[in-house]
Amino acid sequence: MSDPFVPDYSQPPRNRRVLLVDRPQGIPEARHFAVDDAELPSTGEGQLLVRNVYLSVDPAQRGWVADGANYAEPVAIGSVMRALAVGVVVESRHRDFVAGEFVYGWLGWQDYAVITPGQVMYHIREPSAPLSAYAGVLGMNGVTAYLGLRKLGRPEAGETVLVSTAAGAVGSVVGQIAHNLGCRTVGLTGSDDKVALCENHFGYDVALNYKAAPVAELLAGHIPDGADVFFDNVGGATLDAGLRAMRVGGRIVQCGTASIAAWNPPPQGLRNEREVLTRRLVWSGFVIFDHMADFAAAVGELAAMVRQGQLRYEEDIDHGIEHAPGAIQALYAGENRGKKLIYIG
Amino acid sequence: MSDPFVPDYSQPPRNRRVLLVDRPQGIPEARHFAVDDAELPSTGEGQLLVRNVYLSVDPAQRGWVADGANYAEPVAIGSVMRALAVGVVVESRHRDFVAGEFVYGWLGWQDYAVITPGQVMYHIREPSAPLSAYAGVLGMNGVTAYLGLRKLGRPEAGETVLVSTAAGAVGSVVGQIAHNLGCRTVGLTGSDDKVALCENHFGYDVALNYKAAPVAELLAGHIPDGADVFFDNVGGATLDAGLRAMRVGGRIVQCGTASIAAWNPPPQGLRNEREVLTRRLVWSGFVIFDHMADFAAAVGELAAMVRQGQLRYEEDIDHGIEHAPGAIQALYAGENRGKKLIYIG
Numbered sequence: 001m002s003d004p005f006v007p008d009y010s011q012p013p014r015n016r017r018v019l020l021v022d023r024p025q026g027i028p029e030a031r032h033f034a035v036d037d038a039e040l041p042s043t044g045e046g047q048l049l050v051r052n053v054y055l056s057v058d059p060a061q062r063g064w065v066a067d068g069a070n071y072a073e074p075v076a077i078g079s080v081m082r083a084l085a086v087g088v089v090v091e092s093r094h095r096d097f098v099a100g101e102f103v104y105g106w107l108g109w110q111d112y113a114v115i116t117p118g119q120v121m122y123h124i125r126e127p128s129a130p131l132s133a134y135a136g137v138l139g140m141n142g143v144t145a146y147l148g149l150r151k152l153g154r155p156e157a158g159e160t161v162l163v164s165t166a167a168g169a170v171g172s173v174v175g176q177i178a179h180n181l182g183c184r185t186v187g188l189t190g191s192d193d194k195v196a197l198c199e200n201h202f203g204y205d206v207a208l209n210y211k212a213a214p215v216a217e218l219l220a221g222h223i224p225d226g227a228d229v230f231f232d233n234v235g236g237a238t239l240d241a242g243l244r245a246m247r248v249g250g251r252i253v254q255c256g257t258a259s260i261a262a263w264n265p266p267p268q269g270l271r272n273e274r275e276v277l278t279r280r281l282v283w284s285g286f287v288i289f290d291h292m293a294d295f296a297a298a299v300g301e302l303a304a305m306v307r308q309g310q311l312r313y314e315e316d317i318d319h320g321i322e323h324a325p326g327a328i329q330a331l332y333a334g335e336n337r338g339k340k341l342i343y344i345g
Numbered sequence: 346m347s348d349p350f351v352p353d354y355s356q357p358p359r360n361r362r363v364l365l366v367d368r369p370q371g372i373p374e375a376r377h378f379a380v381d382d383a384e385l386p387s388t389g390e391g392q393l394l395v396r397n398v399y400l401s402v403d404p405a406q407r408g409w410v411a412d413g414a415n416y417a418e419p420v421a422i423g424s425v426m427r428a429l430a431v432g433v434v435v436e437s438r439h440r441d442f443v444a445g446e447f448v449y450g451w452l453g454w455q456d457y458a459v460i461t462p463g464q465v466m467y468h469i470r471e472p473s474a475p476l477s478a479y480a481g482v483l484g485m486n487g488v489t490a491y492l493g494l495r496k497l498g499r500p501e502a503g504e505t506v507l508v509s510t511a512a513g514a515v516g517s518v519v520g521q522i523a524h525n526l527g528c529r530t531v532g533l534t535g536s537d538d539k540v541a542l543c544e545n546h547f548g549y550d551v552a553l554n555y556k557a558a559p560v561a562e563l564l565a566g567h568i569p570d571g572a573d574v575f576f577d578n579v580g581g582a583t584l585d586a587g588l589r590a591m592r593v594g595g596r597i598v599q600c601g602t603a604s605i606a607a608w609n610p611p612p613q614g615l616r617n618e619r620e621v622l623t624r625r626l627v628w629s630g631f632v633i634f635d636h637m638a639d640f641a642a643a644v645g646e647l648a649a650m651v652r653q654g655q656l657r658y659e660e661d662i663d664h665g666i667e668h669a670p671g672a673i674q675a676l677y678a679g680e681n682r683g684k685k686l687i688y689i690g
Binding site: 063232235236239254255256257260263266267268269270271272273274276277278279280281282283284285286287290 | 408577580581584599600601602605608611612613614615616617618619621622623624625626627628629630631632635
């Protein structure tokens with residue numbers, strides 16, 4: 001057996017791939033995936049061969065493997081798990097890219113990817129931050145936070161912004177951007193450890209442990225005057241409580257539904273239309289893929305904030321592709337502290 | 346006993362008033378009101394004495410008498426039922442009004458009202474339609490339809506607009522405005538008679554009787570490609586079905602929750618956050634009182650449509666104030682055909 005951390009240069013490189021082998025009903029677990037070992041595909045005209053370095057683990061991957069309507073075709077059984085990653089261009093047969101450059105995009109959970117430029121979400125021409133950051137705070141997570149908050153949440157100075165998964169890869173960026181805009185920020189998170197992280201590291205005015213008391217009670221106690229913006233990544237009872245803590249004219253950005261274990265059979269909850277009506281809420285769904293035209297500009301803004309010390313981020317990095325199959329489950333269990341990545345460089 | 350239709354001119358006029366005497370848990374019924382007979386209040390400096398002619402009956406009155414948070418203070422027990430009405434100024438002690446002019450506003454369910462100009466919602470300086478129209482299609486109902494659809498629904502030509510209570514005082518105006526904008530209009534209503542009214546009189550492309558089959562089935566059959574705008578006045582299962590028939594980027598205008606009999610205990614329903622997210626909906630609450638600055642301009646637009654034959658309306662008029670106490674209950678039972686008014690002139 002060769003050591004997976006030491007490439008065997010006596011042989012042509014092989015491509016370890018994490019394949020979806022079974023369709024989960026709820027949150028994907030390790031058993032739904034298998035790691036195989038395939039030959040490197042050849043690089044056609046107009047294509048790039050990319051060696052992946054940081055594989056991204058995202059809550060959204062749950063939706064990408066789910067059966068049924070979503071915003072993207074479900075990953076086919078037997079194919080490489082859809083994932084974002086940062087990699088280095090090994091071979092370029094496209095004039096816009098040269099070997100040695102870094103890219104962030106749809107590289108999949110595998111060692112190597114042969115892609116077209118359309119699969120590149122961001123071309124990292126001049127890295128101004130550690131490479132890993134481009135898979136998190138300067139990647140889909142950070143841009144989702146930036147554009148979702150700015151375009152749909154539209155917070156103004158002095159307003160109160162409520163954030164669920166406040167310490168997470170998206171939530172922690174939402175909280176800091178809102179703070180930088182002069183808002184009061186209130187975070188919901190799942191442990192006292194993360195409460196401290198939110199308050200001491202991510203600049204939240206208040207962070208609340210939703211496992212310590214019902215969310216409605218926590219919000220009544222800490223934001224009796226309500227919230228103007230609720231950036232929600234979890235749905236469920238947290239959403240219901242947050243919705244009932246909104247001020248008139250409040251905006252809810254629905255960016256995820258992480259607290260709902262399964263959508264089949266359809267779960268029940270409180271009816272919310274009266275709250276939407278009487279509080280004159282604007283409750284919008286945000287999917288980053290609708291906003292790709294703004295992606296690069298947002299990365300630029302976020303990178304500037306990082307350089308100026310206005311945007312901090314945490315990373316939770318596993319080493320070795322064998323960690324990928326169980327990574328989504330671990331993410332949903334809240335085991336990570338910061339953006340979850342898998343280093344395979 | 347005097348005939349209530351023939352004023353007794355031998356006596357100073359008396360003011361019959363419909364008082365709220367008990368707080369309903371759900372839909373207000375006749376037993377929650379009592380009609381009394383009081384002396385006319387005197388008209389102070391800056392005030393107007395108005396003789397009411399058409400009393401308005403509105404679904405929103407349910408919310409105005411409900412206990413608990415709403416967009417307005419609940420009507421106090423023992424006071425005149427809050428209501429809109431059209432009346433004639435009998436005595437003016439304010440320079441902007443002269444006796445003989447008509448006004449529409451917060452006149453209450455009573456024969457006479459002493460008000461300040463702030464209670465006038467629209468000063469009918471030059472009536473261009475029958476007086477009753479100013480309490481419906483040119484009143485709160487029509488303006489709600491116009492501004493709710495235009496400002497929150499934002500339909501574009503060629504889009505599909507779904508309307509609940511399609512034959513109602515608000516819905517029928519929504520459908521016609523959308524039709525005039527070049528939209529395909531689909532109405533949900535509660536009888537075959539109203540289906541015919543919608544299709545033959547209010548210009549709906551399709552009207553569907555929600556009592557004939559589950560709404561989800563009706564929508565799947567008639568708008569398989571979904572709706573771009575859903576103007577919803579009812580909430581509940583109809584909302585849930587409509588929400589699941591929305592196209593990506595669709596707008597839901599929540600204008601009422603008429604299908605929910607009571608909010609205490611809080612009713613349960615399908616969880617809707619995944620639909621908001623994956624369909625990238627914008628689900629907004631509309632309350633006309635946020636848009637009073639646009640009221641007069643909207644009346645002007647609506648009046649022009651009526652004059653040009655582009656906006657039709659139906660009225661269902663009872664005669665005599667004794668019909669007021671049971672009127673809200675009858676409205677919720679769908680017994681009316683068109684805008685429900687009570688003539689007391």
